[in-house]
Structure formats: C-alpha cells, structure tokens
Amino acid sequence: MSGAVTRRVKFVALAVAGAALIGCAAPVKPIYHWEGYQRQLYGHLKGEGTNPDEQMRLLQAHAEKARAAGLALPPGFRAHMGLVSLRLGRDAEAKQQLEAEKSVFPESAPYMDFLLKRMSQPKP
Amino acid sequence: MKVQLEEEPGIGRVEAGVSRLPRLVMLCGVFASALVLGGCATRVPFDYTAFRQSRPASMLVLPPLNDSSDVLATPGVMAQATAPLAEAGYYVLPVTLVAESFKQNGITTSQDAQEVSAQKLREIFGADAAVYLRVKQYGTK
Numbered sequence: 001m002s003g004a005v006t007r008r009v010k011f012v013a014l015a016v017a018g019a020a021l022i023g024c025a026a027p028v029k030p031i032y033h034w035e036g037y038q039r040q041l042y043g044h045l046k047g048e049g050t051n052p053d054e055q056m057r058l059l060q061a062h063a064e065k066a067r068a069a070g071l072a073l074p075p076g077f078r079a080h081m082g083l084v085s086l087r088l089g090r091d092a093e094a095k096q097q098l099e100a101e102k103s104v105f106p107e108s109a110p111y112m113d114f115l116l117k118r119m120s121q122p123k124p
Numbered sequence: 125m126k127v128q129l130e131e132e133p134g135i136g137r138v139e140a141g142v143s144r145l146p147r148l149v150m151l152c153g154v155f156a157s158a159l160v161l162g163g164c165a166t167r168v169p170f171d172y173t174a175f176r177q178s179r180p181a182s183m184l185v186l187p188p189l190n191d192s193s194d195v196l197a198t199p200g201v202m203a204q205a206t207a208p209l210a211e212a213g214y215y216v217l218p219v220t221l222v223a224e225s226f227k228q229n230g231i232t233t234s235q236d237a238q239e240v241s242a243q244k245l246r247e248i249f250g251a252d253a254a255v256y257l258r259v260k261q262y263g264t265k
Contacts, residue, residue: 028211039203044203075206075218076221
C-alpha cells in the first residue's frame with residue numbers, strides 16, 4: 001500500500017518539477033537570421049565611422065550565410081542594405097533593395113513607397 | 125489533502141509515516157507552482173485590450189528616450205528592439221531608415237520624435253502601431 005503512495009507521490013513530484021522546468025524556457029528556433037546584424041545597426045545608429053563599403057561587405061556576407069543556411073533575413077534587412085547602397089551612391093541598387101523589402105514584407109509598402117518617392121525626386 | 129486521499133480507495137488507511145509524504149509533496153507543489161507562476165509572470169499588469177483588438181501587424185520603433193547616464197543607450201536599445209518584436213511575429217520598420225527619416229525632417233532628438241502625432245507617423249511610416257521606449261538604466265551595474 002505504501003508502495004502505491006510512494007509511486008504516486010513520485011509521479012506528482014516529477015510532474016510538478018517538469019512543469020516548473022518547462023514553464024518558461026522552451027527554446028524556440030528563431031524565425032530570422034540575426035547574428036551580428038544588430039551590432040551593425042548599432043554601429044550605424046551610433047553614427048560610428050564604419051565606412052559604407054565595409055558595412056556593405058558585412059551585410060552581403062550575412063545575406064550569403066542566411067541563404068546557405070536556409071534562414072530568412074530579418075525585417076528591415078533589405079531596406080537597411082538599401083540605405084547603405086544609397087550612402088555608396090548606388091541609387092539603382094538601393095531602389096531594388098527597397099523594392100525587395102516591400103515584396104518580402106508587404107507591411108513595409110507604405111513606408112517603402114514614401115522612401116522611393118523621395119528618392120525619385122530631383123535632389124536639391 | 126483529505127479529499128485527495130479519499131479519491132483513491134485504500135490510501136486513507138496508510139500509516140502515519142507515509143502520511144507525512146503528502147504534506148511534503150504539497151509543500152513542494154506550492155513551491156513549484158510559485159516557481160512556475162513567478163518565473164514568467166510579471167509586474168504591473170498593463171491593459172492591452174485596445175492593442176490586441178486592433179491586431180497590429182507592423183510596428184514602428186521610435187527612438188528611445190534616455191534617462192540613463194549613457195548616451196549610447198538610445199542607439200543601443202533601438203538596435204536591439206527589432207529582434208524580439210520580429211520574432212514575436214510583427215513586421216518592424218527598419219530602424220536605421222526610420223532614424224534617418226526623422227533626421228531629414230529636422231527631428232533630431234528622441235523626445236521630438238516621440239512627440240510627433242500618431243496621425244503624422246501613420247502618414248509617413250504606415251505602421252499599425254508605434255513603440256515608445258524609455259531607457260531607465262543601461263549597461264552593467
């Protein structure tokens with residue numbers, strides 16, 4: 001009889017411990033490939049003098065790695081690349097990258113259109 | 125505890141030595157459930173009703189206000205803000221371009237950016253929701 005109780009107790013204790021452990025953690029596979037990208041955003045926002053050539057090289061390497069691993073590029077990645085292209089004076093590429101952002105993430109359309117419209121205006 | 129014991133016929137008759145166990149288990153249970161609840165749960169509940177009802181798909185992260193002593197808190201937090209929101213399923217507008225757009229429109233501080241009317245933000249960025257952040261502490265302590 002006491003064996004049954006012990007077994008039951010053990011079961012309950014295990015179940016409770018299990019619940020406590022899985023309660024929060026549950027590691028989920030990320031949707032997007034982030035690695036290092038946020039550091040680049042940080043550098044850019046900080047206005048640090050990382051030159052656009054170097055930035056573009058890093059972004060391209062990031063995109064290549066994501067493609068090889070079959071991972072998605074984060075929201076804003078293509079548009080950010082467009083901004084760097086713009087800094088490099090590669091306007092046509094920048095436009096393509098903004099269009100790419102728009103087609104992958106349709107939610108970005110209003111803002112991308114706003115930017116594209118500005119770009120097509122003659123510069124003062 | 126009594127109810128639990130009666131559920132299973134026969135268990136009610138166990139000796140004193142064993143009946144201590146359930147008490148221990150209950151203590152464990154209370155402790156564990158506190159752990160389960162305390163682990164995830166949070167501080168002050170915020171009323172998200174309106175937010176949920178509007179079912180936003182895209183978010184505009186505005187330049188964070190900074191109460192900390194470190195001037196790098198604003199770019200630091202803005203650079204990190206996209207990932208958790210995007211991983212939660214939202215589209216997050218590209219923060220560098222957003223910062224650029226503000227600058228080009230003569231809005232150079234986070235304070236000014238966060239004071240732009242929702243209507244104007246909607247007009248330019250077309251996001252469903254705006255994220256207003258304020259950094260209270262930044263860096264290691």
